[in-house]
Amino acid sequence: MDTIKVLLARIxxxxxxxxxxxxxxxxxxxxxxxxxxxxxxxxxxxxxxxLFCTITEKLDKRFFSKCSHLDIISQxxxxxxxxxxxxxxxxxxxxxxxxxxxxxxxxxxxxxxxIATSRKFLHLHKKILKGQxxxxxxxxxxxxxxxxxxxxxxxxxxxxxEMAKRCIGAYNMKVIYHNRKPNPKAEKELNAEYVDFTTLxxxxxxxxxxxxxxxxxxxxxxxxxxxxxxPTSIFINTSRGSVHNxxxxxxxxxxxxxxxxxxxxxxxxxxxxxxxxxEMDNVTVxxxxxxxxxxxRDKMAVIAANNIIEFYxxxxxxxxxxxxxxxxK
Ligand code: DGY
Numbered sequence: 001m002d003t004i005k006v007l008l009a010r011i012x013x014x015x016x017x018x019x020x021x022x023x024x025x026x027x028x029x030x031x032x033x034x035x036x037x038x039x040x041x042x043x044x045x046x047x048x049x050x051l052f053c054t055i056t057e058k059l060d061k062r063f064f065s066k067c068s069h070l071d072i073i074s075q076x077x078x079x080x081x082x083x084x085x086x087x088x089x090x091x092x093x094x095x096x097x098x099x100x101x102x103x104x105x106x107x108x109x110x111x112x113x114x115i116a117t118s119r120k121f122l123h124l125h126k127k128i129l130k131g132q133x134x135x136x137x138x139x140x141x142x143x144x145x146x147x148x149x150x151x152x153x154x155x156x157x158x159x160x161x162e163m164a165k166r167c168i169g170a171y172n173m174k175v176i177y178h179n180r181k182p183n184p185k186a187e188k189e190l191n192a193e194y195v196d197f198t199t200l201x202x203x204x205x206x207x208x209x210x211x212x213x214x215x216x217x218x219x220x221x222x223x224x225x226x227x228x229x230x231p232t233s234i235f236i237n238t239s240r241g242s243v244h245n246x247x248x249x250x251x252x253x254x255x256x257x258x259x260x261x262x263x264x265x266x267x268x269x270x271x272x273x274x275x276x277x278x279e280m281d282n283v284t285v286x287x288x289x290x291x292x293x294x295x296x297r298d299k300m301a302v303i304a305a306n307n308i309i310e311f312y313x314x315x316x317x318x319x320x321x322x323x324x325x326x327x328x329k
Contacts, residue, residue, distance in 0.1 A: 004071075004312060007048040009036060009057050012076060016052065016301030023309045025050075042066045050308050052076065059083040064091060072311045074304045075321075077291070078102055081213040081240060085322050094325040096307025096317045100158060101299040106290035107162030110208050110238045113262025114167070116284045117234050118206075119143035123281040144232060144259060146171050152195075152204025153177040154220075155211025155239065156186050163208055164190045176203055180216065201228035206236060213240035221245065226252035234260045234282075238290050241267030250276055253283060264290050 006020055008029040020027050028048065030036055035056040036044065045051050045067045053059070054076045064087045073088065074096040088095055116122060120143055127133060151167045153160040156177035167173040168190065175192040177183070178200040186192055197220075200207065207229065211217045221235065221244035229235070235258055237244055246267050252258045260282030266275075269288055277283050291300060307317045315326060 004050065005048040006050045006052055006308060007044055009041065009044075009051065009053040010076075012052065012054075012304075013298050013301040015298045016076075016305040019302060019305040020052075020308065025308070025312075038063060045070065050074065050311075052304060052308065055079060055082050057082060059088070061087050064088060064093075068093075072096065072308055072317065074307045076300055076304045079212060079240065080321055081242075089322040089325045092325050094311065094317045094323070095321045096304060096311070096319050097321055098300040098303045099319055101303060102291035102296050103158040103162045105293050105296040106159045106238055107166060108293075109264050109286065109290045110159075110163045110210070110236050110262075111166040111170075113236050113238070113264065113284050113286065114146065114206050114208070114234060117236070117260040117262040117282060118146050120281055122284050144234070146173070146206060148172050148174075149205035150174045150176060150203055152200045152207040153192070154200065154207065154209045154243075155179060155217070156183050156192060157210060159238070160208070160210035161186050161190060163210065164192060167206070173206070176200060179211075197225075198228060201225055202230070204233055205230065206234045208236040209239050209243050211239055211243060213242055217243050219243070219245050221249070223248040223251065226257050229258050231256055232259050234258070234262065236262045238264040241265040241269060246277075253277075253280055264288055 003026045005026045008017060008027060011029060011031060011033065017027050038058055041057055042063060050072045051070055052074045059082060061084055064084060068091045070093050072094050076098060078097055078099045080095060080097055083095060085095060120141060124141060151164060151173040153164060153175065156179050164175045175190050176195045177192050178195055178197050182194045226248060249261060253261060262284045264286045265288055271285060277285055291297060303319060307319055311317050317326065
């Protein structure tokens with residue numbers, strides 16, 4: 001059998017490439033520190049059997065019309081809204097991803113954003129840089145208390161559960177959540193209460209978004225939603241920037257409809273340096289680093305590599321998004 005060729009669309013942790021090479025695959029890495037244009041991606045993918053990609057590669061109908069030869073795609077992420085899964089499935093191309101291993105790292109970022117926002121860390125750091133730390137002022141730079149408050153989770157799955165554990169352990173927070181379907185396991189473990197969306201908005205002191213981006217979640221946090229939240233509430237989003245409407249979020253913060261926001265995701269990414277969110281006292285923005293710690297990224301690379309290795313060995317993808325694609329092959 002010819003050597004199977006795998007294209008790594010970005011510079012990824014060595015753990016993944018080493019596993020693939022040890023399993024006998026020929027591995028090519030796109031070595032530039034930037035994503036390929038779609039044209040470059042298509043041209044390079046045409047010469048390979050399998051594609052190892054990240055959330056920045058746009059695998060839409062156009063991509064699949066030129067690269068329908070692919071045996072498998074392995075996404076170095078848990079989310080996969082950059083991929084037209086329906087089209088891949090129709091073509092019989094399975095897509096692997098990397099769930100579970102990044103839940104704790106991503107929850108750390110949501111938890112960190114909550115604290116940083118509630119106590120205005122970034123704003124105060126910027127003030128010091130500008131030479132504006134003058135003297136102790138009892139009524140200035142006040143943050144907001146989170147102990148014993150209510151945490152609302154939108155999308156209580158693996159990452160949301162890790163965020164809830166941190167908030168219960170550190171701040172004795174009560175947990176309410178809204179999902180498409182209730183999560184009885186999490187309810188039992190976290191004493192979490194299932195509520196409708198309106199109640200989630202009205203009762204949360206901190207509302208943290210952990211859902212996947214799809215047609216149901218796109219733009220759900222809009223003007224109307226922010227209006228129903230408490231003026232003392234903090235909105236946290238570590239899932240995808242398109243789950244909130246950025247213009248409506250800016251207005252809600254400027255008008256005091258909500259108190260603050262912590263964002264690891266924006267729309268678009270990267271956020272433009274002149275975005276008003278970056279100048280607000282009660283806003284913390286990070287550059288989509290949910291899974292970015294060494295151990296987590298190494299584990300993600302191993303899982304993504306194993307998705308490819310197992311597929312060629314046993315016709316099974318351990319972490320597959322579209323199992324139907326394998327059966328149809
Ligand atoms: C994911 O895994 O979906 C993250 O957002 C990217 O690491």
